[in-house]
Amino acid sequence: MSMIRTENLCKDFGNLKILKDCSLTIEQGEVVCLIGPSGAGKSTYLRSLNYLEKITEGKLWIEEKLLDDRISGVNQVKISQQERTEILLELGMVFQRFNLFPHLTVLQNVMLAPVEVRKMKKNDAEILARELIKKVGLEDKVDVFPSKLSGGQQQRVAIARALAMKPKMMLFDEPTSALDPELVGEVLQVMKTLAAEGMTMIVVTHEMGFAKEVADRVIFMYEGRIVEDAPPEEIFSNPKNERTKVFLQSVLNTN
Amino acid sequence: MMKKLLITLGILLLLALGSIPLVMTNPTLSDYEGKVPSDFLQIEAKKEAIVYVDYKIVSCYSDTKQISSTRAQQVSYFGVAGQIIPAERGIIKFFANVLVWLPSLLEGTKITILLTVTSVLTGIFLSVFLALGKMSKFTPLRNVCSAYIFFFRGTPLLMQLYFIWFGLPALIPTLTVSSRFLAAWIAFSLNSGAYCAEIIRAAIQSIDKGQFEAAKALGFGYGKTMSKIIIPQTYRRLIPPLANEFIMVLKDAALTSIIALKDLSKVTSSIMTSTGEVSVFIISMGIYLVITAAFSKLFVALEKKFGIYE
Numbered sequence: 001m002s003m004i005r006t007e008n009l010c011k012d013f014g015n016l017k018i019l020k021d022c023s024l025t026i027e028q029g030e031v032v033c034l035i036g037p038s039g040a041g042k043s044t045y046l047r048s049l050n051y052l053e054k055i056t057e058g059k060l061w062i063e064e065k066l067l068d069d070r071i072s073g074v075n076q077v078k079i080s081q082q083e084r085t086e087i088l089l090e091l092g093m094v095f096q097r098f099n100l101f102p103h104l105t106v107l108q109n110v111m112l113a114p115v116e117v118r119k120m121k122k123n124d125a126e127i128l129a130r131e132l133i134k135k136v137g138l139e140d141k142v143d144v145f146p147s148k149l150s151g152g153q154q155q156r157v158a159i160a161r162a163l164a165m166k167p168k169m170m171l172f173d174e175p176t177s178a179l180d181p182e183l184v185g186e187v188l189q190v191m192k193t194l195a196a197e198g199m200t201m202i203v204v205t206h207e208m209g210f211a212k213e214v215a216d217r218v219i220f221m222y223e224g225r226i227v228e229d230a231p232p233e234e235i236f237s238n239p240k241n242e243r244t245k246v247f248l249q250s251v252l253n254t255n
Numbered sequence: 256m257m258k259k260l261l262i263t264l265g266i267l268l269l270l271a272l273g274s275i276p277l278v279m280t281n282p283t284l285s286d287y288e289g290k291v292p293s294d295f296l297q298i299e300a301k302k303e304a305i306v307y308v309d310y311k312i313v314s315c316y317s318d319t320k321q322i323s324s325t326r327a328q329q330v331s332y333f334g335v336a337g338q339i340i341p342a343e344r345g346i347i348k349f350f351a352n353v354l355v356w357l358p359s360l361l362e363g364t365k366i367t368i369l370l371t372v373t374s375v376l377t378g379i380f381l382s383v384f385l386a387l388g389k390m391s392k393f394t395p396l397r398n399v400c401s402a403y404i405f406f407f408r409g410t411p412l413l414m415q416l417y418f419i420w421f422g423l424p425a426l427i428p429t430l431t432v433s434s435r436f437l438a439a440w441i442a443f444s445l446n447s448g449a450y451c452a453e454i455i456r457a458a459i460q461s462i463d464k465g466q467f468e469a470a471k472a473l474g475f476g477y478g479k480t481m482s483k484i485i486i487p488q489t490y491r492r493l494i495p496p497l498a499n500e501f502i503m504v505l506k507d508a509a510l511t512s513i514i515a516l517k518d519l520s521k522v523t524s525s526i527m528t529s530t531g532e533v534s535v536f537i538i539s540m541g542i543y544l545v546i547t548a549a550f551s552k553l554f555v556a557l558e559k560k561f562g563i564y565e
Contacts (some may be wrong), residue, residue: 052468089474099469103487103564113473116483145564165473 002064003028003169003200004049009058011044011224018044019055020224026202028168031195033211033232034204036221037247042204043096045221046171049202050091051084062087063168089117092162096174098154100146100161106133107142110161118165125164132160136190152183156190169200176207208251212236220244277312280337284309287316287332290339295330298322304529306355315342315354319530327531331355349534356526356535363522364542370439370518371505377440378447378504379497385452386459387481400452407449413510416442420514435516439508447504454496458489491561498554502547519543 004026011019019041026032034042047053049060060068067084069076101109110129114120120128133142136156138149146154155175162170172191176184188210195201195214205211211218211232218235220228222243228235239245284307300320308315317331333342333351342351388400407415420438424431432438462485470480509520523539526532 050472052471085474085476088472091472093469093472095465095469095472097465099463099465101466101469101484101488112483113475116479117474147565161473 001028002026002061003030004202005059005061005064006049007059009045009048009060010056011041011048011053012056018224019048022058022221022224022226024219024226024229026169026200028200029198030216031199031201031203031214033215033218034202034221035206035208035211035218035247036227039223040221041224042221043173046173046202046204049171050088050093052093063090089165090168092165092167092170094155094158094162094170094172094175096177098146098151098158098178100154100158102146105143105145106138106149106157109146109157110164113161114164129160129164132163133157135163135193136160137186150183151179152186155179155187159187159190159194163194169202170194172201172203172205174204174206176205206251208236208248220247222247274312277336281309281311281314282316282334282337282339284316286339287314287334290316290332290341291318291330295320295328298328308354308358310354313354315351317342317351317355329530352530352532352534353538356538359522359526360519360535360539360542363517363519364546366436366517367505367508367519368546370436370443370508370511370516371501373440374443374447375451375497375501375504377444378451378500379455381444381448382451382455383486385448386455389452389456390459404449404452407446408453412442412446412507413513415446416510416514418442435511435514438514439511439516443504443508447500450500450503451497454493454500455489457496458492459485461492462488491558491565494554494558494561498551501550501554505546505550506543 002025005024007023009019009022010017022041022045034046036042044053048055049062054073055068055070056073057070058068059066059070065087066077067079067087101112104112107126107129110132111122111125114125114128115122130139130142133139136159138153138156138160141149141153141157146157149157159170159175175191176187179187184207188207191201191203191210192214203210203215213232215232217229218232219226220235220239220241220243228239228241228244230240235244236248239248287307295318298320300322302321304319304321306315306317306319313333313335315331315333317329319327319329321327331342331348331351333340333347333354340347342348385400385404388396389404391397391400416439419432419442420435432441459481466484466488467480470484475484508518511518512521512524515521519539519542523535526535
């Protein structure tokens with residue numbers, strides 16, 4: 001079953017075309033890395049999947065349910081706000097800048113959405129939250145406020161927070177780009193564990209090592225288009241597109 | 256902590272014990288009446304005001320005779336430890352005056368504080384809805400809230416107050432406000448609501464956009480996003496401008512003299528007109544400063560409390 005399918009997805013900001021006819025299908029259990037130079041539309045593509053950006057044209061299916069069929073920004077599919085929210089709960093999101101709730105402790109951050117949105121009982125939510133916090137290796141930080149954590153720790157809490165909603169799929173928007181180099185590893189480690197557990201993941205990243213090691217497919221985007229879509233061993237050793245070659249050369253050389 | 260408390264209690268106990276002889280010997284009203292010279296008693300007056308204030312440890316007595324509309328004569332005494340001291344001039348007169356005026360000044364202070372606190376609290380309550388309304392995507396609601404804020408910030412508070420007390424009953428008799436305090440509270444709350452709304456709107460808009468996105472990605476609707484995530488983060492940022500608003504309202508409460516509400520300023524000016532003593536202003540300003548200082552302290556504590564996570 002496909003988790004996500006997009007067909008000719010387009011996004012305009014006025015005259016500026018951010019996404020141009022992006023078509024992509026992601027199967028359950030797949031780990032897909034989106035790479036490309038900045039401004040290629042990787043983040044916008046990811047964000048339009050869970051409605052943080054509204055698409056202008058194109059179709060979007062989540063778990064084979066058509067959510068959007070847009071023509072000039074108008075949705076042809078009749079779907080209530082509530083129904084859309086329900087479906088989007090299947091997607092967990094991790095942001096570049098963590099976006100933890102600063103006024104809540106680590107435990108409260110992870111518990112809040114299950115209690116308020118999923119209407120879970122507080123006790124059950126706490127058990128779940130503690131389990132997830134332990135999973136990301138922060139069991140000694142449960143009662144600490146985010147401001148007292150390092151970037152890597154904050155990002156791990158953010159992952160636990162997203163997982164607490166029991167999503168079927170995780171979207172990572174440059175999860176390690178705001179981190180000091182020595183903190184990148186701990187976050188990637190958590191993501192590898194998730195991948196190994198069979199979580200469907202889309203990761204926008206500049207970590208080529210991670211893409212090589214973990215991804216089932218690597219997608220190269222350039223100027224709003226999906227230019228190449230291939231398994232990592234193929235894209236890194238034998239890229240077909242000229243743009244991909246140039247990009248990988250420059251990235252791998254500086255690494 | 257415990258030690259500090261014990262020391263404080265000890266000092267209080269000593270003071271209480273020490274004041275027992277003072278309380279026992281404190282002059283009574285009849286002691287004072289015996290002291291008033293007979294020539295003063297014989298003065299014919301249009302109006303006479305006798306004030307006796309007993310603070311248990313010290314007490315004070317004053318008798319003011321209004322001889323004509325421009326002339327008044329007064330005797331005042333100050334008593335402590337069985338002694339009655341004539342308070343004719345200088346610091347002792349000032350001190351006696353403070354004691355005589357203090358009860359009515361405190362009565363006015365009570366009204367001023369009550370008006371300020373209730374108005375600002377009601378104003379804050381109103382302003383949350385106004386601020387959210389002004390940021391709403393629903394145009395009619397946004398326009399109504401903007402117009403409200405525009406009106407109440409754009410016209411003088413004095414005139415709003417005047418209008419509610421005098422204007423409304425004349426225009427629409429069913430809208431007569433029954434008490435002066437109520438009228439003042441309505442005017443100040445409506446006005447304060449407009450100012451606080453802009454403070455709250457600014458605070459909400461200063462919250463990082465990523466917080467809204469994280470909330471949305473976790474499936475929070477608008478109401479829960481605001482009540483559980485955004486508004487709690489504004490608390491600490493709200494305190495300094497709200498403290499400012501509070502202090503402004505505290506002083507603006509003096510405007511209520513125009514509808515003859517007996518707030519601190521009104522009481523002060525009546526004392527001044529009836530006795531001709533300008534020193535009452537010094538006392539009054541002192542009281543204002545004490546209130547401001549006390550509330551500033553409270554606000555600093557609140558800011559600390561709400562900023563615990565930073």
